[in-house]
Amino acid sequence: MSRPARATAKDVARASGVSQTTVSFVLNGASGHVSQETRERVRQAARELGYVPNGSAQALRKGASRIVLLNIEGIPTGSSLGSYIRGLDAELAAHQHVLLVLHGHLSSQALSDVAQAVSARAVIDLGDAGRADVIATGASLDVFSxxxxxxxxxxxxxxxxxxxxxxxxxxELQALAGLRERLIRQATRTAGLADCPALVLPASLGAAEDRLRAFRAEHPEVTAVLAYNDDLALVTLAAMRNLGLRAPEDLAVVGFDDTPHGALFSPALTTVHIDAEAIGRIAARSALGLPAPDTTPEPARVIVRQSA
Structure with missing residues (x-):
């Protein structure tokens, strides 16, 4: 007779009505903004399901080294990510830890193998928030979105x-882009607006022109575009210019990430800036199980230029 399948962190998340990242926070004993009621609900679900963390997660919690791994697979290396890494690295250094950044595509098992090979103190996985068994803190993924x-x-x-x-x-960007899409849809609904259609654009300018032309024909009511990041916003502006469209008169365009080259385009790109360095410091303290700092990140703000 076959043995029953072992309960996973995903099962615990489903039973307790929270994300896998929250389950990881609670069951790994990490600090974070999780209410006592939620913590107890997660622990109760884990007990009822007979959930036992796997060996790699235990190895991470007991890691003998002072190395913290950061996996940034699929995350665009823009200004926000660079600032985030600087803040993370500086805060870890202040507590005598070293940051090791992984860029390549790694399976869940490969990431776990790397963590065990270096006896990592913690893993921050921005590449896939669903890998709850090897995430010390995946909350940073939400911050960028x-x-x-x-x-x-x-x-x-x-x-x-x-x-x-x-x-x-x-x-490789669909997970993060999908999260941002859901949050933008939620924000537009809260503002009492009509549903927010998705304009899926390729990086190729010629293909982007064709896609934008078809989108405009299908959605003539749209007057503004919120882009996934500054790079995609600039593709949008370039395609608009080739189609004879003006920003913001015909279509307002707003980017995200406040990268330097956005200010050099014509029209200069309106974008969103976030205090990613402070967010990185908070992530470092959370990964080490330390209390959050007294200061909080500056609120996100729009950098107003010519495109919107």
Whole structure:
């Protein structure tokens, strides 16, 4: 007779009605903004399901070294990520830890093998928030995607009532782009706007022109675009220029990440800036099980330029 399948962190998350990242926080004993009621609900679900963390997760918690791994697979290396890594590295260094950044594609098992090979103190996995067994803190993934309400309010204040969400068609970015899309849709609903259609754009300018032309024909009511990041916003502006469209007169465009080259384009790109360095410091303290710092990150803000 076959043995029953072992309960996983995903099962615990489903039973307790929380994310796998929250399950990891609670069962790994990490500090974080999780209420006592939620912690108890997760522990109760784990007891009822007979969940036992796997050996790699235990190895991470008991890691003998002072190395923290950061996996950034699929995350664009823009200004926010660079600032985040600087803050993370500086805070870890202040507590005598070393940051090791992984860029390549790694399976869950490969990431676990690397962590065990270096006896990692913790793993911060921005590449896949679903790998709960090897995540010390995956909350940072949400931070890069959760600022949707700021640009939505900015556009609403300027009279826009139909906003599109420009997303990349790159497969490795779909998890993060999908999260941002859901948050933008939520922000537009909260603002009382119509549903937010998705404008999926390839990186190729010619293909982007064709996609934008078809999108405009299908959604003539859209007057503004919130792009996944500054790079995609600039692709949108370049495609608009080749189609004879003006920003912001025909279509307002807002990027995300406040990369330096956005200010050099014509029209200069309006974008969203986040305090990623402070977020990195908070992630470092959370990964080490330390209390959060007294200071909080500065609120996200729109860098107003010519495109919107």
């Amino acid at each position: 959760a600022q949707a309400d700021v640009p939505v309010r900015y556009l609403v204040d300027r009279g826009h009532r139909h906003i599109a969400n420009a997303m990349p068609d790159t497969p």
